Amino acid sequence: MSEKDMAMLFNSGVLTGEREGALLPPSELWERKKGGVVIVECPQRIPCNPCHTSCPTGAILPFADINDTPKVDWSKCTGCTLCVSACPGLACFVIDLTFSDEMALYKLPYEMLPLPVKGQKVQCLDREGTCIAEGTVENVTQPRKDRTHVVHVSAPKVFLTTFRAIRVVESV
Amino acid sequence: MRKLSTDILVIGGGAAGLSAAAEAASAGAGVLVVESDLRLGGQLIKQTHKFFGSKDEYAGTRGFKIADILLDEIKSFKDSVSVLQNTTVTGFYTEDNTFTAMRGEEEFFQINAKKTIVATGAQERLIPFPNNDLPGVYGAGAVQTLMNVYGVLPGRRVLMVGAGNIGLIVSYQLMQAGVEVAAVVEAAPRVGGYWVHAAKIRRMGVPILLRHSIKKAVGNDVVTGAVITALNERFEPVGPERVLDCDIICIAVGLSPTTEILSQAGCRMMYVPQLCGTVAQRDRTMRTSNPDFYTAGDASGIEEASAAMVEGRIAGLSAADALGYPTEHGKIDEYWGRLESLRMGEAGARICQGIECVLVQGWEGVVYV
Numbered sequence: 287m288s289e290k291d292m293a294m295l296f297n298s299g300v301l302t303g304e305r306e307g308a309l310l311p312p313s314e315l316w317e318r319k320k321g322g323v324v325i326v327e328c329p330q331r332i333p334c335n336p337c338h339t340s341c342p343t344g345a346i347l348p349f350a351d352i353n354d355t356p357k358v359d360w361s362k363c364t365g366c367t368l369c370v371s372a373c374p375g376l377a378c379f380v381i382d383l384t385f386s387d388e389m390a391l392y393k394l395p396y397e398m399l400p401l402p403v404k405g406q407k408v409q410c411l412d413r414e415g416t417c418i419a420e421g422t423v424e425n426v427t428q429p430r431k432d433r434t435h436v437v438h439v440s441a442p443k444v445f446l447t448t449f450r451a452i453r454v455v456e457s458v
Numbered sequence: 459m460r461k462l463s464t465d466i467l468v469i470g471g472g473a474a475g476l477s478a479a480a481e482a483a484s485a486g487a488g489v490l491v492v493e494s495d496l497r498l499g500g501q502l503i504k505q506t507h508k509f510f511g512s513k514d515e516y517a518g519t520r521g522f523k524i525a526d527i528l529l530d531e532i533k534s535f536k537d538s539v540s541v542l543q544n545t546t547v548t549g550f551y552t553e554d555n556t557f558t559a560m561r562g563e564e565e566f567f568q569i570n571a572k573k574t575i576v577a578t579g580a581q582e583r584l585i586p587f588p589n590n591d592l593p594g595v596y597g598a599g600a601v602q603t604l605m606n607v608y609g610v611l612p613g614r615r616v617l618m619v620g621a622g623n624i625g626l627i628v629s630y631q632l633m634q635a636g637v638e639v640a641a642v643v644e645a646a647p648r649v650g651g652y653w654v655h656a657a658k659i660r661r662m663g664v665p666i667l668l669r670h671s672i673k674k675a676v677g678n679d680v681v682t683g684a685v686i687t688a689l690n691e692r693f694e695p696v697g698p699e700r701v702l703d704c705d706i707i708c709i710a711v712g713l714s715p716t717t718e719i720l721s722q723a724g725c726r727m728m729y730v731p732q733l734c735g736t737v738a739q740r741d742r743t744m745r746t747s748n749p750d751f752y753t754a755g756d757a758s759g760i761e762e763a764s765a766a767m768v769e770g771r772i773a774g775l776s777a778a779d780a781l782g783y784p785t786e787h788g789k790i791d792e793y794w795g796r797l798e799s800l801r802m803g804e805a806g807a808r809i810c811q812g813i814e815c816v817l818v819q820g821w822e823g824v825v826y827v
Contacts, residue, residue, distance in 0.1 A: 297648035298621075298666040299656025330653040331803045333764070334510040336518035352512055353803035372518050374508035375654025398634060398662075415663025432520070434508070451661040 300413045305329050307355025310447070315360055322365035322382025322391060326356045327450075328375060340372035340430075367393050367427065371434040381446055390443045391424060394452060396435045401426060402454045409453040410441050419445055421452065460567040464490035464540075466777050467557065467571035469547050469719060472500020473763040474755025475577035476528040477770030478777075482575075483535035485778035485785050490569070491532075491539065492559060494546040498532075499525035500579060502763060504602040506634070507627055510652070514796055515764035522606075524763075550722040555750075573750050573777040576720050576738075577770060580713035580756035585619070588674035590707075594681025598628045598710035605635050613706035617684045618642040619672050623651035623762075625710030629659050632708075640702045643670040643686050645693055652805075673699060675707055713760045720757070723748045726824070732812030733759030739816050743776035743790065744769060747824050752777050759816070761809055768796050 287295070296302045304310055307329040316323055324345065326337065331353045338346045338356065345363035346356055369378040370393060380393035392410075402408050402423045410419040421441035428435050441449055466482045468475045471493030479489045497503065505521020516524045532539050545561040547569070557569040582597040584590070596612060598620075604610040616637055618629045621644035629639045639659065647668050649656040656666055669689045676683035683703050687695040714735040721727055725738040725746035738746040738753045745752050754773040755766035772793045779785045801809050818824075 294647065294668055298668055299649055299653055299658075299660040301657065327657065328654055332510060332652050332654075333512070333800045333803050333806065334517060335512055336508075339513060340518070351802055352799050353806070372508075373654075374510050374518060375652060376658050377654045399636070411661055411663065413657065413661050415661055432508075453662075 301327050301329065309358075311358070311360040316381075317383050319360070319363070319365070320382070320384050322380045322384070322393065323360045323363040324358060324365070324369055325379045325381055326358060326377060327379070328356050328373075328377040331355060334374065336372040336374060337369040337378055340368045342366065342368060365393065366429075367436045368429050370395050370436050371429040371432070379450060383443060383446070385440055388442060389440045390446055392421070392439045392441055392449055393436050394439065394450065396437045396452065397433070398454070400454055400456070401435060402437060402452070406454070408437075408439060409455060410439065410445060410449045411451040411453055412448045413450050415451070417453065418448060421449075461570065462490065462567060463570040464488055465572050465781055466490070466774075467492065467569060467574045468577060468774075469574065470500065470577035470579055470755070470757070471495075471498040471541065471543075472577060472579050472755065472766070473502050473524075473528070474579075474757070474766040474770035474773075475500070475575065476525075476532060477767040478575045478577055478752075478754055478774035479539055480528065480531045480535070481771045481774030482778040483532070483539045485775065485783040487538070487778040487781060487783050489539045490571070491541045492545050492547055492569070493541065493543050496544050498529060498541060498543065501599070502528075504599075504606045505627075505763070506606055506631055509764060510762070511764035511800060515767060515800070517764075521763065547719060550719055552722070552724060571750075572781055573752065574723070575752045575754060575770075575773045575777055576717070576757055577753070577755045577773070578716040578719060578757045580734075580760055581716050582709070583712045583714055584709055585672075585711050587672050589677065590675055592675050592677050592681050593679070594677065594705055595675055595707045596709065598624045598708050601706070601708050602628055602631065605631060611635055611637065613637060613704075615640050615704045616706040616708050617672065617686070617702055617704045618708050618710060620644060620710035620712070621646075621649040621651060621656065621666055621668075622710060622712060623655060625708075626651040626655035626659060628708060628710060629664060630655070633659065633662060633664070637706070639664045640704050641686070642666045643672060644668050645671045645689055671695065672707065676701065681705055681707055713756060715757050715759060717757055720746060720751060720753060723751050725751055725753075728816050730759065730812045730815050732808045733816070735760070737816055739818055741818050741820060742794065743779075744773035745776060745780075747821060749821070759809065759812055762800070765797060765800050765809075768793050768800070
């Protein structure tokens with residue numbers, strides 16, 4: 287893909303690689319962190335800070351200017367998902383690589399209907415909505431009791447940089 | 459004809475107007491809020507998404523919940539805030555400093571106010587294209603009202619025109635309601651709204667077609683589709699064209715401030731592209747060149763609701779202060795600090811340029827006639 291097409295893709299709301307406000311955690315820390323760590327994909331300066339104010343451990347660092355993009359100290363992150371449900375942009379995700387040898391646990395924000403249930407198979411979508419795998423729902427939580435759910439889905443680790451949403455298909 | 463009188467008249471009971479009323483009442487002023495809709499809350503009551511900003515602007519809280527918070531605040535002032543719903547201020551007559559108003563379609567009356575805060579919000583813009591009068595072509599505000607206020611599904615499959623925050627958010631809300639979004643077309647080479655709002659619908663599979671626009675609506679009696687086209691860098695339709703199946707075309711191409719009352723009151727007006735239209739010049743207290751008129755919210759320039767609420771606070775505080783009610787010293791500076799921080803992002807830079815054009819340091823030498 288040409289540089290110009292990549293720029294257009296990003297300008298339409300698709301992340302095209304790491305950049306400020308959308309960095310990945312260091313892999314050796316990520317691989318051994320039980321509960322997982324947060325991945326923030328918030329690359330634009332906008333006036334918003336609930337990720338920081340909702341963080342109970344100080345992992346999402348204080349904002350000098352409320353328009354700054356979020357910065358994370360992953361060593362402090364417990365993967366609690368409070369930011370996942372607090373972020374108005376649904377731009378926080380938790381990925382736990384300690385789930386099993388092959389599979390990671392993806393904890394993703396979900397505000398659609400129908401709500402999946404534990405054990406259900408769901409489609410794993412990439413940042414353009416393409417189905418890239420099938421995942422299994424391991425848990426459905428509602429951390430802040432405000433109708434933003436967090437769906438915990440197990441899926442292969444190879445999708446850790448691409449799998450960011452689910453589609454719930456009514457089972458036949 | 460019946461005549462009402464009040465210390466402070468707030469025209470418009472949305473985010474800015476309710477904030478203004480609460481602030482003025484907390485200083486001890488008597489306030490009358492006049493709202494043309496059947497219920498208070500303005501655009502807030504349609505907003506099912508969580509707001510941005512900081513805790514001071516209720517970040518992380520859904521818009522309609524913020525309306526509830528403001529309404530509770532208003533109620534706490536008991537009789538010092540009265541509210542007229544379903545009531546439109548139809549004009550201001552400078553000769554005798556009187557407003558005319560109409561409740562429903564039968565009841566006409568006059569209002570006299572010592573100070574007036576114009577928080578009338580905005581109107582949606584539309585773009586011309588063939589067949590744009592077919593049933594099924596909606597403004598985004600109407601779609602939101604149908605879905606989120608009245609619980610009525612507007613259709614099955616939508617083409618969204620415009621990728622500003624409203625276009626992106628309404629697309630997301632349509633999907634939550636079970637409507638399929640065929641595509642979002644945006645004439646500019648990037649989304650105008652927050653990138654994260656775009657990412658939300660992109661990962662649900664919605665195409666956002668940049669440098670694209672609608673060419674015409676298709677259908678005999680109702681919308682059955684739309685022809686969309688690519689645009690060149692001068693926004694000229696150069697194709698290729700495509701036909702999309704859809705039964706709703708939702709127009710979200712921007713808003714213009716609603717300012718007729720300010721013009722009628724002789725306030726000095728100014729066209730400011732960055733604020734999306736003609737707005738009143740104002741000082742740091744949100745006072746206009748007419749010493750009895752203040753402005754706040756989208757009526758003073760199109761911006762986020764978070765900023766509208768802060769501007770409303772400033773206008774309410776200033777109007778109460780001008781009437782001699784005790785107000786906390788330095789509070790205006792605190793509110794300006796909040797506005798400045800809200801305006802320091804990418805979108806804020808444009809707003810700041812606009813504010814710089816309309817903000818005056820004082821009114822010395824300006825004779826109000």
